[in-house]
Amino acid sequence: MTIRRLLRFLTALTVAGAFTVSCSSSGSDETSDGNADSTETSASTTTIAAPILALTGNLDLVEGQCYAKLPPPSTVVDEPTTTTPGGRAQATEPTVPPTLAAPTSTPRPSIVALVDCGEANQGTVYATFCLGPHPEFDDDLTAEPCPGNVEIEYPGDRTIRRAAARICLQRFGERFNEDYATSTKTATEFVPTEGLWRLEDRRVVCLVSTVS
Numbered sequence: 001m002t003i004r005r006l007l008r009f010l011t012a013l014t015v016a017g018a019f020t021v022s023c024s025s026s027g028s029d030e031t032s033d034g035n036a037d038s039t040e041t042s043a044s045t046t047t048i049a050a051p052i053l054a055l056t057g058n059l060d061l062v063e064g065q066c067y068a069k070l071p072p073p074s075t076v077v078d079e080p081t082t083t084t085p086g087g088r089a090q091a092t093e094p095t096v097p098p099t100l101a102a103p104t105s106t107p108r109p110s111i112v113a114l115v116d117c118g119e120a121n122q123g124t125v126y127a128t129f130c131l132g133p134h135p136e137f138d139d140d141l142t143a144e145p146c147p148g149n150v151e152i153e154y155p156g157d158r159t160i161r162r163a164a165a166r167i168c169l170q171r172f173g174e175r176f177n178e179d180y181a182t183s184t185k186t187a188t189e190f191v192p193t194e195g196l197w198r199l200e201d202r203r204v205v206c207l208v209s210t211v212s
Contacts, residue, residue: 050119057109058190059203061125066117067207107195123188123207127171130202131163131192143167148202154194164191168206176208185210 050068061067115121130148134140141155141163168189172180180187190205
């Protein structure tokens with residue numbers, strides 16, 4: 001009888017030990033799942049490549065500054081998921097985007113991010129000027145000091161862009177002492193819209209970027 005009782009006691013200990021190990025393993029899985037849930041509930045965000053120093057109007061940039069385009073405003077927010085006690089993934093309620101401000105009648109220049117020129121950027125400002133009436137050709141414009149001539153009427157988008165590109169290319173040769181046709185740099189410009197022109201904002205910003 002003593003031996004049988006001893007065997008039963010040892011058997012009971014073995015079963016209890018196996019049950020304890022099984023529970024510990026299950027608890028470890030729950031902790032792992034909990035960490036996964038924590039990761040899943042973090043909504044991703046979109047950022048630009050370089051840290052933003054400031055936000056500014058594109059026509060407010062000055063020589064030597066660098067800019068980067070802002071990511072487009074998102075109207076759809078990532079939907080993080082949570083896990084129910086039963087283990088099923090369940091989407092949380094989507095975040096409602098804030099109400100957009102009512103548009104104003106005053107024209108505004110496009111907003112860009114001002115970034116460190118040592119970081120990734122879309123362009124570096126190498127010249128700025130205002131557009132005014134050409135002394136020889138009525139259908140053309142010329143560069144003049146800002147704020148510019150207040151008497152000139154809006155000449156049309158094509159005339160503004162053509163004059164801005166021509167003058168920026170002239171300033172390119174003066175600034176970098178090289179021919180644009182054989183340069184590895186790409187030049188572009190920001191020009192005033194019709195609304196800004198009528199508000200006497202006739203500034204042009206010339207920018208350059210290096211082709212990688």
